[in-house]
Every structure is written in structure tokens, then in C-alpha cells.
Amino acid sequence: MSALTKRQKSASSLVIGTHSGTFQADEAMGVWMLRQHPAYYQSKVVRSRDLEVLGPLDIVIDVAGEYDHAKLRYDHHQRGFEETLSECGFDIKLSATGLVYRHYGKDVICELYPALKSEPAKLETVYSKFYKSFVQALDAIDNGVEIAENPRYSDGTGLSARVGRLNKRWNDTSESPTEDERFEKASAICGEAFVESLSYIVECEMAAYDLVEKAVLARNTVDPSGQIIKFESGGMPWKQHLYDLEAVHNIEGQVKFVLYTDQGGMWRVQAVTVKGTAFTNRVGLLESWRGVRDAELEKVSGIPGCKFVHNSGFIGGNKEFEGALLMAQKSIAGA
Incomplete structure (x- = not known):
């Protein structure tokens, strides 16, 4: 409070x-x-x-x-x-x-x-x-x-x-x-x-930190490998918390994917980036799925309910939690 x-x-x-x-x-x-x-x-x-x-x-x-x-x-x-x-x-x-x-x-x-x-x-x-x-x-x-060796602009x-x-200006008046x-x-x-x-x-x-820690501690109930965590709700800041908590619990680099729902109720499967980078995934969603959507993606992946996978492989979506989990599991196995 x-x-x-x-x-x-x-x-x-x-x-x-x-x-x-x-x-x-x-x-x-x-x-x-x-x-x-x-x-x-x-x-x-x-x-x-x-x-x-x-x-x-x-x-x-x-x-x-x-x-x-x-x-x-x-x-x-x-x-x-x-x-x-x-x-x-x-x-x-x-x-x-x-x-x-x-x-x-x-x-x-x-x-x-x-x-x-x-x-x-x-x-x-x-x-x-x-x-x-x-x-x-x-x-x-x-x-x-x-802020940088060669700043491109001033803020x-x-x-x-x-x-x-x-501060007082050179042309201020006595008033x-x-x-x-x-x-x-x-x-x-x-x-x-x-x-x-x-x-x-x-x-x-x-x-959000408390919820991320709860998910980290429960990771083995989501997948026995401990490489996938599940959030009960989406939209919260989690990336830096995850890095911090991996250090606290001595599991640096182990979590590869996070699963959560978006505002529309779709289950997202998002790759965790390498600490200190913006776009380098620890493990990305499979190459053959990238840029593919809906029925075609279901066919290529063999996973029901697939909605999309981003061209870079950093995020995808599925109608159901079980489908999102399979997308993460298959990507880890195929890495």
C-alpha cells in the first residue's frame, strides 16, 4: 500500500x-x-x-x-x-x-x-x-x-x-x-x-517481482526441465526480474521461455533473451515456424491451436496453454 x-x-x-x-x-x-x-x-x-x-x-x-x-x-x-x-x-x-x-x-x-x-x-x-x-x-x-561516447542528440x-x-535568466526583471x-x-x-x-x-x-519469483519457484511443475515458466497474467514487467531471480536462485541462463496470456486471452510463448542483449534469444522458436500463421502453422508444427510465430522467432501464440507449452518444449528439443 x-x-x-x-x-x-x-x-x-x-x-x-x-x-x-x-x-x-x-x-x-x-x-x-x-x-x-x-x-x-x-x-x-x-x-x-x-x-x-x-x-x-x-x-x-x-x-x-x-x-x-x-x-x-x-x-x-x-x-x-x-x-x-x-x-x-x-x-x-x-x-x-x-x-x-x-x-x-x-x-x-x-x-x-x-x-x-x-x-x-x-x-x-x-x-x-x-x-x-x-x-x-x-x-x-x-x-x-x-550517456554514450558519441551522443547523437541532446535531451x-x-x-x-x-x-x-x-535558474535566473539574464534578462529577468526585478519583479x-x-x-x-x-x-x-x-x-x-x-x-x-x-x-x-x-x-x-x-x-x-x-x-510483478513477487509473481515472477513465484513462477520461477514453480517452474518444474510447468515442465520437468525447469526451462519454462508460466505467468498467470500478462502485461507485467518481468525480464529484469527474471535475470535477478535467476542469480538469487543460482539458475542463471536456465529459463528459455515464458508463457502468459495477452489481453485477448491468447497464450503467448516468448523467448528469454541473453542477459545484456535486446534481441539475442537463449533459444528461439523453431526456424521452420517463423513467419507462419494459423492453419499452415498448425500443419508445420503439428501443434493444434497455433496462431503465429514472429519472423525473428522471439514470440509466438496459441489458443491454449497446452499448445503454447508444446511450442516451447519442441523449440528447446530442436535447439
Whole structure:
């Protein structure tokens, strides 16, 4: 159950510090995250580059030239800083967002989804998935890490670009919002994106994770080889979950096909791709079936109810579960 509702809490008396001047998404997001944490809930923010101003503040991010968790100082600009979320297998250098996420991210996630406090394994999965799908890009962009060696275009729709456009413009008038007002708006936009992305992982992806694990554990009841799994419903994200769960249960690469129904009730038989590839199947549907449909496919395959097999052999369909299962079994046997 989502906890993304207004919480009845008193604002903290602690003060968060960050730098003044042009702001970026990393400190705007970092401030928003801290303000969800019980210790810093809706704390006041002081924006300055003056060390005498920052010194007495309770926690400081993205400024002051020091990363020291014991002192509650989280800057990443100083010479020699090379911190990454290596404990979760990532190698992008952290920004203020990543540093706050490293030390307070799990607490923030649990503030929004309290049930995860009692499910540490699931919390670890959510924490890692959310870093990979959301936080990592903010770290990379702030640290100047290109998404590819030779980018073919620039993306002005991302969160970092949206935050950047909120900064004071050269031709703004005196009636324009103040720098701090602009920063508060940027931080709020970051929070909206955080909540939206996290809710998808927890409420959609992780709900699917449980069903995929159930199917993986029951794979030998579908076929004795353990190479075919069956989902009771289709339309859910499953590929990355399957790779993750194969590693958890020490069966990497063993599952070759998944069976599920589409919206029309047809049973689909879909090949599992090799991890790290988009189109290389571990085992594809048989070559002689590819591009063939309906009665002709029934004749070629010898399996009643066949509807189609894609030209690439990555997916096919059958009217009945038994037919889809046979299509998978024959393809594995003929590989």
C-alpha cells in the first residue's frame, strides 16, 4: 500500500545548508530527500558559499569542499573525490543527490512506503533499482558523464534540464522570482519526479517481482526441465526480474521461455533473451515456424491451436496453454 499521502509531522528545527547562486538538480533533489527524512522533515534551507555561514548549520550538501558522514558534510567537488555507489555495483561518481541517497535513501523510501521496513531484502532491491533507474542519471549528468561516447542528440526533457531552466535568466526583471524561490520550485519538481518514479518501482515493478519469483519457484511443475515458466497474467514487467531471480536462485541462463496470456486471452510463448542483449534469444522458436500463421502453422508444427510465430522467432501464440507449452518444449528439443 502506498504511503504517498500528506504526513502529519512537525517541521524539524535543524537547518540544511547548500550553495547559493546557480542551482542544479543534484542539490535540489538532495534537499528534497533530506526534507522527507524524519530528522530533517521540512527543514529550513540556507543557501550560501560562505564557510562561516555554513559552518554552524546542521547538515550541508554540495558545498564546503568536504565529504564526511560523521560531520554531516556531503560535497563532491573537492580534488580526490571518487566516491561511487560501489556497494551496489555502480561506478558513476556520486553527486550531492547520490551522497544523500547513499546515507539517507533507504530511510526516505521507508518514509514513503513504511511496509518496506519489515522486508529488508525487498528494500535492498528497491534501493538498488531506484538508484539505477533514477538517481544514477542525476549523478552522471552533474559530473559530466555522457550517456554514450558519441551522443547523437541532446535531451532537453530530463529532470536536470528542467531544473536548469528554472535558474535566473539574464534578462529577468526585478519583479521576477528570487533565487531562493526558484530553488524551492526546482526542489519541489525534483520531489514530484522522485515520488512518481519510486511509486512505479514499488507499486508496479515490485508487485510483478513477487509473481515472477513465484513462477520461477514453480517452474518444474510447468515442465520437468525447469526451462519454462508460466505467468498467470500478462502485461507485467518481468525480464529484469527474471535475470535477478535467476542469480538469487543460482539458475542463471536456465529459463528459455515464458508463457502468459495477452489481453485477448491468447497464450503467448516468448523467448528469454541473453542477459545484456535486446534481441539475442537463449533459444528461439523453431526456424521452420517463423513467419507462419494459423492453419499452415498448425500443419508445420503439428501443434493444434497455433496462431503465429514472429519472423525473428522471439514470440509466438496459441489458443491454449497446452499448445503454447508444446511450442516451447519442441523449440528447446530442436535447439
